Amino acid sequence: MKKLISLLFxxxxxxxxxxxxxxxxxxxESLSNGHVYENLRYLCKEIGNRLSGSPxxxxxxxxxxxLMxxxxxxTVYLQPVMVPHWVRGKKEVVRAINSDKHGTFEMNALALGNSVGTGPEGILGDVIEVSGIDEVNELGKKVEGKIVFYNGEMDPTIINTFGAYGGAVIQRSSGASEAAKYGAKAIIIRSVTNRQDDIPHTxxxxxxxLINQIPAVAISTNDADKLSAILKEQKLNVYIETHCQILPDVLSYNVIGELRGSEFADEIIAVGGHLDSWDVGEGAHDDGSGCMQAVEAVRLFKTLGIKPKRTLRAVMWMNEENGLRGGQEYARVAKEKGEKHIAALESDSGGFQPLGFSMSGNENQKTKVRAWKDYFLPYRVWDFTQNGGGADIxxxxxxxxxxxxxxxxxQRYFIYHHTPADVxxxxxxxxxxxxxxxxxxxxxxxxxxGLN
Ligand SMILES: [Zn+2]
Structure with missing residues (x-):
């Protein structure tokens, strides 16, 4: 009896x-024999950027x-999903015309994804600067016929830069329709980044x-400051030419690789990232890293001979960037098949040093995971306080x-996010x-x- 008690203890x-x-x-194993870095190299260098619908x-x-x-x-299989097919077309032009101090000059620009193009005739207009959507609503009809320049910045005092991003990105996601409501003919936004440089972010x-669709471009933060300084001194015309367009939807796929559980095979744990990227750079941090890490996480089980009790799935979701169709279809099919996902883990914040895990779920689930924190402390992974999961999950x-x-x-994610520098x-x-x-x-x- 005594023996049994001490055993239980x-x-x-x-x-x-x-x-x-x-x-x-x-x-x-990951640090001495890891495959994740070389796999990311292949994805970035041999395939390159991979916007939804592209070859x-x-x-x-x-x-x-x-690879899987x-x-x-x-089991490795493809899950079909129809995705949007936006193409940038010929290099965009954003040109300030006849400024007093700098004459006529080109700005470093990228059209915003999903935006309509100006076509070869371009758009020429008087530029009006605003700090955000509120100001557009205050100006109302005064923006009619103009190019609205959103110059709101990411708040540098917010330590988690995703919080600052969340505050500024609304100019990019909603700014065009908010300005078009009052008759603006195009928008320019300050790139959503906390870095001061010449790189535009799409x-x-x-x-x-039911609101007129107007062209939209982002310019680099250096160009945004230059444009803003000029507008304080004088009126300025800017010429915008973009050739982007939306083509018919294309058949694409989520890619799924599975290790089947030995005891509770019907309980699924998904781990993944999104396979699509913007059409500039190589989609290295966003989100080649997350995809290759997910494959590696499952490979580590295989290589180390850890037999999962539950079913593990590495998932590469398609079309996070301009539609989220992959994430939506994945959840729809899971529901339709009656699959039970107990947890889904996404890596879509760049391949930087891991500091913790955020969570979104009920309190019981979160408490259970937070109790595991001590296992991670030797690896300097300590922050289990934040809320949230990921877009695709x-x-x-x-x-x-x-x-x-x-x-x-x-701290460094928004240097690279959605730019040619994300290599x-x-x-x-x-x-x-x-x-x-x-x-x-x-x-x-x-x-x-388990999570019960
Ligand atoms: Zn991403």
Whole structure:
């Protein structure tokens, strides 16, 4: 009897020691024999950027499918989804005309994703600067016939830069329709970044129904400051020429690779990122990193011989950037098939040093995960306080799935986000590997402990 009591007392300690040991193996393997960095290199350098509907996006689907097959995952398959097909066309022109101090000059610009083009005739107009949508509403009809220049900045005092991004990005997502409501003929936005430089940042906009669709471009922060300084001195005409257009939807795929659970196969744990990227740069941080980390997390199970009790799925969602069709379709099919996702973990905040996990779910689920924090502290992963999961896994929340986001350091993400600078070389090998290991460790704990 005494023996039994001491055994019962010891059991949790033994289990936790086993978890510590397995997690150490996961990090060791990722940091000494990891594949994630070389796989990201292939995705970035051999395939390159991969906007939904592009041939590169199709190549990325094929590559990740073959990659997971080569690792011997139990099942690898494609889930069809129709995606939007926006194309940028010929390089855009944003040109200030005859300014007193700088004469006529070109600005560093990118058309916003999903925006209509001006066509070859371009648009010439008087520019009016605003700090945000509120100011457009105050000006009302005074913006009629003008080009509205949104110059709101990301708030540098917000430490989590995603918070500052959230505050400024509304100019990009909604600014065009808000200005078009009063008859503006185009918009220019200050790139949504906290870095002062010459690199323009694209990203998607959404037109409101029944409002005239007007062209929209982003200019670099240096150009935004220059334009703003000129407008304080004089009236200025700017010429905008963009050749973007929306083509018919294209058949594409979410890519799914699975290790089947040995005990609770019908309980699914999804881990992933989005396979599409913007059509500039190489989509390295956004979100090649997250995809390759998800594949690596499942590969680590395979390589280390950790047999999952529950079913693990690496998922590459398609079309996060300009539609979210992949995430929506994934959740729809899961519901239709009656699949039970107990948790979904997304990495879509760049391949930087992991610092924690955010969560969105019920209190019981969150409390359970927060209790595992000590397992991560040796790896300097400590922040389990934030809310939120990820865009692609968001639609699963209706099914009661615990949503988890990998939270790396946010300080440098918006240097690269949606720009030509988001290339493989911007990703640090060790930071990327730490992120992959952290994801594997998290799904390992969910797999072993469950979330009930
Ligand atoms: Zn992303």
């Amino acid at each position: 010891l059991l949790p300690i033994l289990i936790s020691a086993q978890h510590e040991e397995t997690i150490k193996k996961i990090y060791d 590169e996006a199709a190549a990325a689907v094929e590559y990740t499918k073959q 097959e080569s690792y011997g995952f139990d 990203g998607s906009l959404r037109y409101k129904a 968001g639609p699963l929340s209706q099914q009661g799935t615990l949503l988890i986001g990998l939270r790396p350091s946010t 493989f070389e911007a990703v640090d090998r060790r930071e990327l590997e730490l992120g992959a290991a952290s994801m594997a460790a998290m799904i390992y704990l969910i797999d072993r402990e």
